[in-house]
Amino acid sequence: MAGSGDTALPAGDGAVVHYYFPVEVEVVGDANDALVQRVVSEVFAELDRELASRQ
Numbered sequence: 001m002a003g004s005g006d007t008a009l010p011a012g013d014g015a016v017v018h019y020y021f022p023v024e025v026e027v028v029g030d031a032n033d034a035l036v037q038r039v040v041s042e043v044f045a046e047l048d049r050e051l052a053s054r055q
Contacts, residue, residue, distance in 0.1 A: 023047065 025043055027036060 023043065025039060027039060031039075
């Protein structure tokens with residue numbers, strides 16, 4: 001839906017839009033559960049930090 005000018009709003013002012021996208025991380029090599037959990041924690045922390053910086 002095109003809005004006036006160069007801005008398009010999907011549901012008007014104040015609408016909340018949720019974006020969902022898959023994230024896939026492949027760990028190559030021998031990794032124990034502790035390392036896998038550390039990678040998961042770091043990936044989600046970075047995603048959270050980046051998304052929070054855009055609000």
